[in-house]
Amino acid sequence: MELSERRGRGPDGRGRLGSWLVAVSAVALGPTACSPEPSPPVDTACVSLSPGTAPIRRMTRFEYDRTVHDLLGDETQPARSFAPEEEVLGFNNQAAALGVTQSLAEQYMKAAEKLAAQAAQHLTRLMPGCDPTRPEADACVERWIRDFGRRAFRRPLDADEVKRFATLFDWGRDDYGGVIGVELIIQAMLQSPHFLYRVELGMPDPVAQGVVQLSHYEIASRLSYLLWSSMPDDALLDDAEAGRLGTPEEIRVAAERMLHDPRAREAVLEFHRQWLELKHVDLMTKDQKTYPAYDSALRPLWMAETEAFVEHVVFDEPGGSLTTLLTAPFSFMNAELAAFYGVSGPTGTAFERVELDPAHRAGVLTHASVLATQSKPNQSSPIHRGKFVRERLLCDLIPPPPANLPITVPEVQLGVTTRERFAQHREDTVCSGCHALMDPIGYTFEHYDGIGQWRDLDQGLPVDATGNISRTEANGSFDGAIELSTHLARSAQVRACVVSQWFRYGYGRAEKEEDQCSLDQLGDTFRRSGHSIQALLVGLTQTDAFRYRRQGGEP
Incomplete structure (x- = not known):
């Protein structure tokens, strides 16, 4: 959807951001190579629930390094050696460009092996109160699998997943000892799509056809990667488990807490x-x-x-x-x-x-x-x-x-x-x-x-x-x-552009027609706050585009 074609709802037939959106594509008054003929703005009212399509997102190198730091305490920044991401719209985190090549898959494998070996050298920190080398360790290892898996996958593991990882531990322990069993679990989790990608299944909205409402755990991941460029902390996962990330107000409270955490500073930088x-x-x-x-x-x-x-x-x-x-x-x-x-x-x-x-x-x-x-x-x-x-x-x-x-x-x-x-x-x-x-x-x-x-x-x-x-x-x-x-x-155009830049970076995709209501809401929040960057960040967590996704369509 071209910017010039976005819907509006202001008194002049455009949205609050519509005036500059038309100008962005109508760069010139006459047609040249750098000035395409503008399309007229579409005058239509916003629907009550209007998210855009949100493609699955893979971690960037920056997010990978920060995630393994928070998950394992790693300081080596292994993703610096990964293949660089392709830039789209000036950012390297656009979901449509974050595929996985064979070479990158091999880099993930090598990093997982190295990270697992390093983590296994500090078992008392990794698995407090559990010694995987003891014969009676099965129960505590299973508890650790559930706890570590919740953090790595950013959601609870189901029973089948717990069983598979426990079986993997048994294979490693039987052949090489309990420490190797733990290493194999970490290796497998760090190469899983549930670690490398932010999988968002959600549940179909009962009213809006074709719209999926994200789960509390999926909202927790959206919050943490927007505001920290890393995984949720235990407090955020506990909020998700307790069902405290379902309303805009609950999400706002969590976002404001997170902006006071030092991790937010590096993410904003x-x-x-x-x-x-x-x-x-x-x-x-x-x-x-x-x-x-x-x-x-x-x-x-x-x-x-x-x-x-x-x-x-x-x-x-x-x-x-x-x-x-x-x-x-x-x-x-x-x-x-x-x-x-x-x-x-x-x-x-x-x-x-x-x-x-x-x-x-x-x-x-x-x-x-x-x-x-x-x-x-x-x-x-x-x-x-x-x-x-x-x-x-x-x-x-x-x-x-x-x-x-x-x-x-x-x-x-x-x-x-x-x-x-x-x-x-x-x-x-x-x-x-x-x-x-x-x-x-x-x-x-x-x-x-x-x-x-x-x-x-x-x-x-x-x-x-x-x-x-x-x-x-x-x-x-x-x-x-x-x-x-x-x-x-x-300039209103610059302010609206900053809103769009944060939208693209924060949501990992370009704006679509369905996002106009979310963009209008963000622009309004930004204006009423005196154009506060922190208010804009919180605003990004309050939109339909953040809490929902549309099924199907192009990314």
């Missing part, structure tokens, strides 16, 4: 790493002749700054709003990073809060992690920076250039500014349609060079950082990134 495309920080290279201040040791400092800033804004700053994320005139840095930025204050290696010159730095878009990532090795890139804003904050996807079009980056020229060199893209009729959507946004960042340092001059000439956004509902002209960030923070 992972969303921002992907949303802000920070994975590229570790991969970037820079020309040290062009940027003598650059050193590869800066890259982890750039990441640490952005992560500390995001964590503080979301969890520690009163309100924890999107506005603060985009416009706050403070950040976190140590002495080395402060010297890079030309900021005074920190004197040691520890990161601390630093107040910034609000004319030069404000919000996450002026962090070196973002600016350097969206640049070339030897120059800034208005194209990459503009495309980043367009796609990640305005939810306006730019199509790739034609396959037969040669792509060349303007060479650095003495006495010619970056803006002047990149202007040629807009003079070429083949290129101008798309570049008109990106370059004018990117120009507003020209006070920051290719490693994110402030500059007043480019090639000895004054920087021109004026730019604009066009062909959206966030149109405007700006002089510099601070004005741009302030405008973006106030």
